[in-house]
Amino acid sequence: MAYSTHPQHPDxxxxxxxxxxxxxxxxxxxxxSVIAALRECQNVVGYLPPLLMDYIGRGLNLPPSDVYGVAxxxxxxxxxxxxRHTIKVCxxxxxxxxxxxxxxxxITNAYHLEEGGxxxxxxxxxxxxxxxxxxxxAPVMVVDxxxxxDVKSDKVLDIIETYE
Amino acid sequence: MEKLTFEGLQxxxxxxxxxxxxxxxxxLLICGGTGCHATGSIKVIDAMKEEIRKQGLTDKYxxxxxxxxxxxxxxxxxxxxxxxxxxxxxxxxxxxALVQEHLIDGKxxxxxxxxxxxxxxxxxxxxxxxxxxxxxxxxxxxKGLIDPESIDDYIRRDxxxxxxxxxxxxxxxxxxxxxxxxxxxxxxxxxxxxxxxxEFASKSPSEVKYVLCNADEGDPGAFMDRSIxxxxxxxxxEGMIIAAKAINAHQGYVYxxxxxxxxxxxxxxxxxxxxxxxxxxxxxLDSGFDFELEIYQGAxxxxxxxxxxxxxxxxxxxxxxxxxxxxxxxxxxxxxxxxLNNVESFANVAQxxxxxxxxxxxxxxxxxxxxxxxxxxxxxxxxGLVEVPMGASLRSIVYDVGGGIPKKKKFxxxxxGGPSGGCIPEQYLDTPVDYDExxxxxxxxxxxxxxxxxxxxxMVDMARFFMDFIQDESxxxxxxxxxxxxxxxxLLEKICDGKGIPEDIDALEEMxxxxxxxxxxxxxxxxxxxxxxxxxxFRDEYEAHVLEKRCPxxxxxxxxxxxxxxxxxxxxxxxxxxxxxxxVIWKKKEKAVIDKEKCVKCLTCFAKxxxxxxx
Numbered sequence: 001m002a003y004s005t006h007p008q009h010p011d012x013x014x015x016x017x018x019x020x021x022x023x024x025x026x027x028x029x030x031x032x033s034v035i036a037a038l039r040e041c042q043n044v045v046g047y048l049p050p051l052l053m054d055y056i057g058r059g060l061n062l063p064p065s066d067v068y069g070v071a072x073x074x075x076x077x078x079x080x081x082x083x084r085h086t087i088k089v090c091x092x093x094x095x096x097x098x099x100x101x102x103x104x105x106x107i108t109n110a111y112h113l114e115e116g117g118x119x120x121x122x123x124x125x126x127x128x129x130x131x132x133x134x135x136x137x138a139p140v141m142v143v144d145x146x147x148x149x150d151v152k153s154d155k156v157l158d159i160i161e162t163y164e
Numbered sequence: 165m166e167k168l169t170f171e172g173l174q175x176x177x178x179x180x181x182x183x184x185x186x187x188x189x190x191x192l193l194i195c196g197g198t199g200c201h202a203t204g205s206i207k208v209i210d211a212m213k214e215e216i217r218k219q220g221l222t223d224k225y226x227x228x229x230x231x232x233x234x235x236x237x238x239x240x241x242x243x244x245x246x247x248x249x250x251x252x253x254x255x256x257x258x259x260x261a262l263v264q265e266h267l268i269d270g271k272x273x274x275x276x277x278x279x280x281x282x283x284x285x286x287x288x289x290x291x292x293x294x295x296x297x298x299x300x301x302x303x304x305x306x307k308g309l310i311d312p313e314s315i316d317d318y319i320r321r322d323x324x325x326x327x328x329x330x331x332x333x334x335x336x337x338x339x340x341x342x343x344x345x346x347x348x349x350x351x352x353x354x355x356x357x358x359x360x361x362x363e364f365a366s367k368s369p370s371e372v373k374y375v376l377c378n379a380d381e382g383d384p385g386a387f388m389d390r391s392i393x394x395x396x397x398x399x400x401x402e403g404m405i406i407a408a409k410a411i412n413a414h415q416g417y418v419y420x421x422x423x424x425x426x427x428x429x430x431x432x433x434x435x436x437x438x439x440x441x442x443x444x445x446x447x448x449l450d451s452g453f454d455f456e457l458e459i460y461q462g463a464x465x466x467x468x469x470x471x472x473x474x475x476x477x478x479x480x481x482x483x484x485x486x487x488x489x490x491x492x493x494x495x496x497x498x499x500x501x502x503x504l505n506n507v508e509s510f511a512n513v514a515q516x517x518x519x520x521x522x523x524x525x526x527x528x529x530x531x532x533x534x535x536x537x538x539x540x541x542x543x544x545x546x547x548g549l550v551e552v553p554m555g556a557s558l559r560s561i562v563y564d565v566g567g568g569i570p571k572k573k574k575f576x577x578x579x580x581g582g583p584s585g586g587c588i589p590e591q592y593l594d595t596p597v598d599y600d601e602x603x604x605x606x607x608x609x610x611x612x613x614x615x616x617x618x619x620x621x622x623m624v625d626m627a628r629f630f631m632d633f634i635q636d637e638s639x640x641x642x643x644x645x646x647x648x649x650x651x652x653x654x655l656l657e658k659i660c661d662g663k664g665i666p667e668d669i670d671a672l673e674e675m676x677x678x679x680x681x682x683x684x685x686x687x688x689x690x691x692x693x694x695x696x697x698x699x700x701x702f703r704d705e706y707e708a709h710v711l712e713k714r715c716p717x718x719x720x721x722x723x724x725x726x727x728x729x730x731x732x733x734x735x736x737x738x739x740x741x742x743x744x745x746x747x748v749i750w751k752k753k754e755k756a757v758i759d760k761e762k763c764v765k766c767l768t769c770f771a772k773x774x775x776x777x778x779x
Contacts, residue, residue, distance in 0.1 A: 031479075031480070032478060032479045032480030032481075033480055034480045035461075035463050035477070035480055036461070038463075039422070039461065039463060066481075069481075069482050070480070070481065070482055073465060073482040073483065073639075074462075074463035074464050074465050074483070075463070075464035075465060076422060076463040076464040077463065091384070091633075092384035092385055093384040093385040093541075093542070093579065093582070093613070093615045093629070093630075094384070094385045094541035094542050094547075094615055096384075096629055097542045097543060097615060097617055097621060098542070098543075099767075099771060101767070102766050102767050102768055102771070105764065105766045106744055106766060109744075109745075109764060109766075129423075130382065130384060130423075130464070130466065130633075130637075131382070131383070131384035131385060131386070131387075132423060133198065133381065133386070133387035133390045133421075133423070133424065134198055134199050134202060134236075134387070135236070135385055135387055135539060135541035135542075135547065135613075136199040136236025136237045136239070136387075136541065136547045136548055137199055137202055137203065137236065137237075138541060138542075138547075140202075147198070147201070147202035148202070149199075149202050149203060153744070153766065153768050154742055154744070154768065
């Protein structure tokens with residue numbers, strides 16, 4: 001365990017802190033492992049609040065600036081809380097050619113969401129992502145772990161509505 | 165489990181092929197690539213296993229989940245092996261009828277066979293389908309034929325013989341010599357001779373060296389590396405072991421995109437299986453050579469495909485490139501001599517060692533040898549993964565393999581090389597697939613993404629799209645790339661919005677030269693390419709945007725009027741039904757009108773109108 005007492009954070013409960021300590025324990029003696037540690041901690045909590053990044057930094061014996069530097073560089077890491085469901089809209093070239101722009105505008109209009117934003121009720125987070133490599137199915141949208149192919153603007157909302 | 169020796173490997177291979185030959189079991193090869201998973205192949209696989217069991221056919225048929233078959237647009241795909249009948253777009257509900265008709269009654273199920281989009285004829289055999297018959301599978305020789313999660317399937321098809329030969333019979337110099345003879349050039353896009361790269365690293369004196377595999381396939385529209393890792397992960401592992409022997413390294417990393425969970429899972433499984441059999445780890449095949457391999461997951465940064473940035477990222481830092489020299493062959497990961505090759509490059513190596521460099525070089529052009537895997541997508545009938553010999557023309561890729569443009573639209577351009585590449589118009593479609601020839605027409609070979617664009621694509625908007633990508637992915641370290649791409653994007657947005665002035669086009673050209681000459685890494689140096697190549701071939705479109713405030717392809721929203729031309733409107737009502745904002749006013753058999761107050765400019769009506777009546 002990195003520290004005997006944990007800082008207080010509304011989104012992190014004791015069980016999560018135990019997992020976080022386990023992750024830090026595994027990586028603390030391995031050079032260059034901050035990216036892996038951040039990824040796993042984000043999987044536990046859902047995002048990376050600054051307090052958690054500080055905690056990871058202390059555990060891995062890195063200055064907070066290094067941890068923040070890495071977390072802010074890579075698109076995978078989020079410092080804001082996410083919605084219950086994450087909608088990833090592929091902005092790759094094939095999807096673009098096949099009309100993903102229309103799909104995106106349909107979603108942003110319907111849920112008053114911005115790219116990278118989360119709806120007020122925390123139901124959806126919307127992300128515009130880089131090519132998912134599923135160009136055979138273009139245009140592609142991924143909701144949570146489900147990949148939806150051939151998503152046309154006139155049926156995209158029907159798909160999204162199935163996620164409560 | 166007992167570790168294999170060379171004799172043990174040969175015996176295992178012989179036993180596996182004899183067993184396969186004598187068992188009289190047909191295989192039902194169902195594609196389990198990412199594309200087919202998304203269209204429901206897992207349900208098809210489960211239904212097929214259930215149905216085979218129910219019908220008591222388990223001793224005659226074996227259901228195999230393969231890696232990517234390549235014909236992604238037709239998924240989920242089933243190939244009945246060895247006869248080679250190809251079924252497409254299967255649903256779990258189709259399975260009982262298919263088992264009854266094909267497996268029991270011995271008839272083809274017509275409606276599930278491939279239908280040629282041009283001749284409208286059904287084609288039963290995979291090898292007769294033009295998409296497959298024009299290909300030459302070498303890197304993809306095992307795709308769709310083996311279970312990627314079974315090392316025995318790979319060994320049966322001569323797997324690990326290249327590793328055995330390299331470790332037991334060859335010196336590092338001999339390995340490098342063979343790779344140099346083969347003429348293999350880096351398949352990541354830049355085309356640097358692989359043998360030469362290995363030679364530099366092998367001559368670098370150091371106790372510790374590294375072999376890295378670049379699986380950070382970031383180019384939009386490229387999915388070759390993902391498919392190779394999903395379909396044949398052991399081929400990549402073998403390439404890395406052989407490279408390690410060539411430069412005397414004992415540790416390797418595969419830097420893989422975190423967006424590819426299936427590829428990562430299969431590769432990890434392959435590594436574990438190889439270790440178990442003594443094909444990786446300490447004293448491989450009793451040769452005295454040690455090699456360990458780890459997967460390192462990226463975290464979503466395009467620039468990490470650049471070699472020095474990738475190494476920084478493995479070190480746990482921000483993935484920013486550094487100036488070269490020193491080159492990684494002298495100072496790479498953790499300041500030690502390092503080689504970095506792309507997935508496809510490594511996947512070629514074992515076959516070069518087994519069959520010899522001469523064999524490999526027998527295919528291709530003078531300076532580009534072997535084959536190249538391409539991912540074709542966009543406005544083309546046959547979307548998927550293909551492998552063609554170097555020297556094949558782009559036209560044959562688009563029309564013979566790709567099956568041409570759907571909906572009778574006209575071809576406009578093909579985009580090669582992702583954000584670092586360029587667009588090639590109709591008049592250069594006969595350019596052969598060759599690193600140097602493609603560079604001459606203003607694009608690059610790139611990692612293999614081929615995006616076909618029809619007449620409805622606006623080339624200025626396309627340039628804007630790529631610049632938006634590059635600008636967002638610029639790491640911000642050097643000024644030309646950080647500021648230059650932003651200025652580029654501003655100008656392109658201005659032109660797309662109809663606010664451009666003629667001087668803007670000159671400014672684009674001038675800035676392109678400066679960024680090319682002064683940016684730190686490959687990402688910045690190639691950033692102007694999409695703009696330069698579209699300016700070179702489609703200058704008229706830029707001029708239409710700037711001088712006439714008109715978008716010829718009708719894609720740039722702010723240049724469109726959103727008015728319906730009553731002369732062309734037939735009153736069919738398609739736009740009315742499609743409009744999400746109820747902005748189209750229409751009554752049966754009357755001409756439609758758009759209410760501009762309600763219109764959200766989403767372009768849905770443009771896509772639906774078959775009569776080109778909306779301006």
